[in-house]
Amino acid sequence: MSALPVASGQGRALVIRNLVKEYRPGQPVLRDISLTVSEPGIVAIIGPSGTGKSTLIRCINRLVDPTSGSIMLGGTDLAKLQGEALRQARRRLGMVFQExxxxxxxxxxxxxxxxxxxxxxxxxxxxxxxxxxxxxxxxxxxxxxxxxxxxxxxxxxxxxxxxxxxxxxxxxxxxPDLVLADEPTSSLDPKTSVEIMELLAQVGRERDIPVLVNIHNVALAKRYALRIVGMSKGVVVYDGPPAGLQDSHLAEIYGGEGWME
Ligand SMILES: Nc1ncnc2c1ncn2[C@@H]1O[C@H](COP(=O)(O)OP(=O)(O)OP(=O)(O)O)[C@@H](O)[C@H]1O
Structure with missing residues (x-):
C-alpha cells in the first residue's frame, strides 16, 4: 500500500470532561466520562454491548446531544455548537461507519x-x-x-x-483533526478487518492525528491500538497501553471470567 498523500501537521487534542448522556431522564448511558486524546494513532474503545461506546462517538460528532459536560477540540466545545458552527466543526471530524x-x-x-x-x-x-x-x-x-x-x-x-x-x-x-470509527470492522471477515485496522493506523501515523475506534475484537484492539479505553456501564474502567490490559481488567470490563477460557 502506498503512502497516504499530504500529511497535514499537528493532531489536536480532544478533551472530554464530565460527559453525561441520558436518552431518558435519570437513566444515564454515559456517566461522567473524562478522557483526553491527543496522541496520533489508534485509541481503541472496548466494552460490552450497550455500554455506551457508540453513544460516546455520537456525542463527539454530535449525532446525539450530550446531556452535560464538555467536548473540547482545538479550543472549541463541540457539545455547545449549533447550526453553521457545528457544520464547520464537523468538517474536522472524519467519520468511518460500520455499514x-x-x-x-x-x-x-x-x-x-x-x-x-x-x-x-x-x-x-x-x-x-x-x-x-x-x-x-x-x-x-x-x-x-x-x-x-x-x-x-x-x-x-x-x-x-x-x-x-x-x-x-x-x-x-x-x-480531519480526528477520525472517529464506529465498529469499522464488525461487518468484515478477519483478514479484511486486519487490513482495515492497518489502514486506520496508517492514517493516524501519517496524518499525525488520533483515530478513535470502537471495536469489539479485543485481539485486534491490542494489536493496533497504542492505547485502550475499556468501558463498562457508561464509565471508563481501564485507560492505558494494550500491554497493561490484563485478564482482571477484561473481567471488570465484560463481567465474569468463564468466557475467557
Ligand atoms: N437513540 C437512542 N434512544 C434511546 N436509547 C438509546 C439510543 N441509542 C442508544 N441507546 C441505549 O443506550 C445504551 C448504549 O448504547 P450504545 O449503542 O451506545 O452502546 P454500545 O456500547 O455502542 O453497544 P454495541 O457495542 O452493541 O454497539 C443502550 O442501552 C441503548 O439501548
Missing part, C-alpha cells in the same frame, strides 16, 4: 469527494462540481487505499472491505 454509509448510486470517486462537501459552496455541492485540486487529491487517496482502478465504479458494486476503504478515503479527504 460504510456510502452513497450507493454514486461512483467511488464521487463518494471520496463527498468528504469535501463541508468545504465547498452549496452550489458546487449540489452540482457535485469540485475544484480540480480536490479531484486530483481524491484520485491520489483512492490510489493510496488500493482502489485506484475502481474510481468510476458505482459504490454498490464494491465488497465490504472495498467500501470501508472508500469510507476511510472519504474521511481523510476532509482533512
Amino acid at each position: 460504510y454509509n456510502l452513497v450507493e448510486r454514486l461512483t467511488v470517486i464521487e463518494n471520496v469527494l463527498c468528504g469535501r462537501l463541508g468545504y465547498v459552496p452549496v452550489w458546487r455541492a449540489w452540482t457535485r462540481r469540485f475544484p480540480e485540486a480536490d479531484i486530483a487529491r481524491a484520485f491520489a487517496l483512492l490510489e493510496s487505499v488500493g482502489l485506484g482502478d475502481f474510481a468510476t465504479r458505482r459504490a454498490d458494486q464494491l465488497s465490504g472491505g472495498q467500501r470501508q476503504r472508500v469510507g476511510i478515503a472519504r474521511a481523510v479527504m476532509q482533512d
